[in-house]
Amino acid sequence: MENVTDSKSKGEKGTILVTNDDGIQAPGLNALVSVLVSTHRFNVLVCAPQLEMSAVSHSITWRQPLRVEKVEMDGATAFKTSGTPADCASLGVSSVLFPSVPDLVISGINQGSNCGYHTVYSGTTAGAREAFLNGVPAISISYDCYGGLSLEEFEKMLRVEAGSKTKMNYEYEAAAKACLPIISGIIAEIKNNTYPQGCFLNMDLPKDIANHKGYKVTKQGKSTMKIRWKQITSNGQPSEIDHHLLFRRQISITPLGILTHPDKDCKAYFEDWLPNLIQQHQSHNPLLD
Structure with a gap:
């Protein structure tokens, strides 16, 4: 150096x-x-x-x-x-x-x-x-x-x-x-x-x-941390969670509020709106089937 x-x-x-x-x-x-x-x-x-x-x-x-x-x-x-x-x-x-x-x-x-x-x-x-x-x-x-x-x-x-x-x-x-x-x-x-x-x-x-009891020069040991993982359950069924749909190669459309969850009425609106929208497009474009 x-x-x-x-x-x-x-x-x-x-x-x-x-x-x-x-x-x-x-x-x-x-x-x-x-x-x-x-x-x-x-x-x-x-x-x-x-x-x-x-x-x-x-x-x-x-x-x-x-x-x-x-x-x-x-x-x-x-x-x-x-x-x-x-x-x-x-x-x-x-x-x-x-x-x-x-x-x-x-x-x-x-x-x-x-x-x-x-x-x-x-x-x-x-x-x-x-x-x-x-x-x-x-x-x-x-x-x-x-x-x-x-x-x-x-x-x-x-x-x-x-x-x-x-x-x-x-x-x-x-x-x-x-x-x-x-x-x-x-x-x-x-x-x-x-x-x-x-x-x-x-x-x-x-x-x-x-x-303390003084100073001593040491060598590096081999101690390490053990990272532990814990599975947790999301609120809602897997079929309703965005990333679960991606695993099934489906397109996830998630209404969001300012931070995370939107107003309940907003979510209900899109739950009704999306199937109708897809049905309309499928009638005009068979590739969406």
Whole structure:
């Protein structure tokens, strides 16, 4: 990979671009930005999806414009986009959105871990990978906030107040602070032109991060998610559902309202109207039989 940091001055603050896949409003991203800004050691840039983009992997926006809008974020220059995490990282290091290429791209802090083969599905990991593909050092950071809890149990826990802050804010602030030694060390290596260019880093933080037991270099495991499918029954008989008719090579004509279902009288009208229409056409065109 090409080293894009050779021209960076060692005396300047390190410039960090932050992105994620949970969206611009996510507590993990906001906690990370707040902690980075509070150190006064970094210039902090943000380019993140306007909506949640979890599990979009390395997908990119293709054949349509990418919408970008500036947002207010204390101490940082921030934009939200209509794109994916990979889009955000690509745009953020392109020198189109910001005046220069950042020293480091951080994607996260993600809500939930990204270990093993989970990184294939992860939009968080893809944000860092895209920066790496563009020759910019990068880290993806994920926090195992669930820690064995079900999603419902975790969300209930987050509603518990911890002083003047919610439990969620406290947890992610602690997670961001735990990352600071690694981030600062990487920036120092980049400034010294000694940071390796052959990989990007994926950091996973354990639950109860404030009481973590240190840092360790690991190798990627083979854990993966098992996608489970559940069959559900649509409202209505198969003969009445649009896609069932397509399997029988019939033409489906579906009255729609503004969003989905139309007024009942409208549906009744077309149920009477369509057979008569087809009968009239068949009498004039035998090919419709």
